[in-house]
Amino acid sequence: MARRLLWSSLALAPVVIVLRFAFNASDVLLFVLAAAALIPLAWLIGEATEHAAEHTGAGVGGFLNASFGNAPELIIATFAIADGLPDVVRGSLAGSVVSNILLVLGAALAVRGVSEERLDRRSLMVQLGLVGLAVALLLIPSVPGWHGDPERHSLAVATLPVAIVLLCLYLVITAQGLRRHRQLHRIEPEAGGIAGWTLPIALAVLAATTIVTALVSEVLVHSLDTFAEQAHISEFFIATVIVAIVGNAAEHGGAIVIARRGKIRLATEIAISSSAQVGLFVIPAVALLSWLVTPALPLTFRPVELAAMGGAAVFVAFVVADGKARKSEGYLLLAVYVAVAAGFWFAGDR
Numbered sequence: 001m002a003r004r005l006l007w008s009s010l011a012l013a014p015v016v017i018v019l020r021f022a023f024n025a026s027d028v029l030l031f032v033l034a035a036a037a038l039i040p041l042a043w044l045i046g047e048a049t050e051h052a053a054e055h056t057g058a059g060v061g062g063f064l065n066a067s068f069g070n071a072p073e074l075i076i077a078t079f080a081i082a083d084g085l086p087d088v089v090r091g092s093l094a095g096s097v098v099s100n101i102l103l104v105l106g107a108a109l110a111v112r113g114v115s116e117e118r119l120d121r122r123s124l125m126v127q128l129g130l131v132g133l134a135v136a137l138l139l140i141p142s143v144p145g146w147h148g149d150p151e152r153h154s155l156a157v158a159t160l161p162v163a164i165v166l167l168c169l170y171l172v173i174t175a176q177g178l179r180r181h182r183q184l185h186r187i188e189p190e191a192g193g194i195a196g197w198t199l200p201i202a203l204a205v206l207a208a209t210t211i212v213t214a215l216v217s218e219v220l221v222h223s224l225d226t227f228a229e230q231a232h233i234s235e236f237f238i239a240t241v242i243v244a245i246v247g248n249a250a251e252h253g254g255a256i257v258i259a260r261r262g263k264i265r266l267a268t269e270i271a272i273s274s275s276a277q278v279g280l281f282v283i284p285a286v287a288l289l290s291w292l293v294t295p296a297l298p299l300t301f302r303p304v305e306l307a308a309m310g311g312a313a314v315f316v317a318f319v320v321a322d323g324k325a326r327k328s329e330g331y332l333l334l335a336v337y338v339a340v341a342a343g344f345w346f347a348g349d350r
Contacts, residue, residue: 006040006043009036010041012036012037012040026226027222034220035246038213038217039253042252045068046258047205048205048209049068050266051197052202055198055202068207071214073093075217076217076243076247077282078289079221081295086295087235087350088239089239089286089297090239090300091235091238091239092239092247093244093283094244094308094309096248096282098312098340099241099337100275100278103337104271106332107259107330108267108271109268109327109329110334112259112267119325123272126173127273128272130276131276131309131312132313134279135279138162138299144300145301151298153295153296155300158298159296159297162299163288164288167284170281170284236348237341237344241344255267268325304347308340315333315336319332
């Protein structure tokens, strides 16, 4: 019954797109419908990722989910830069890192029925280390931005070498990690496979769903201003919490669905690899792409954003250091995310 409901609710996506571009519906209605439409899209991306992971293993499956799930966020960020919303872009990217590490991982651990389960400790620790390294490198353009105009062109220029280094690190380490995961999958394939789609079909579904998700996410972000004005919420909180969660709805929902089906290793790979991919790929890619749409985006994150990203990575590293997944740790991560979100609320706009 639940699956039939999810399949039928996929019709919400074209409805949202038609209402936005053909009938110019009200922003409040668009916000509600777009948020609802992202739920079945998230489920479908999780479904396709699980089918793909049957052929590739958990590590590669997590990479695929992170890549397809982060594509809409990259597109939305580019549009937001063109619309002159640099603080929203930086806030949503920082919030994305934090929500994946704390909210998604916490929810995945909490919904898993088994009280304790083994994780791929090495893979998770490497990716958490990459998040920490990204935060350290982002200090280079960020610290000067704490004084004076954070959007000045000199800081956009200073951002360029940092973005290039982050991208190079991501490509090298990701290539090594994917080779390792493929070798592990050949030696020790995961049990409990599902009958299903071939790898080309799963990848095609992922690509198509990602495109639709990007369109629906754009509609939702377009309608956020009106929603925020009526709700009296700061732009910073909207960017770091609401836009970040909505922009990553596909990965969030996919990881939780997969965790409920018992594949906690794949679910944790999705959560952590997505954060690492945002830190080392999406953030620098957005900065480089911004030179095409102008004005160029300086990666001048606020202290609260850097502290949240780095602190979340360190905290989760302690949680997964023993290589075991526990429900109680999932609840703890969720509580920490609520505390961080409250901090974003009180931080206010820049």
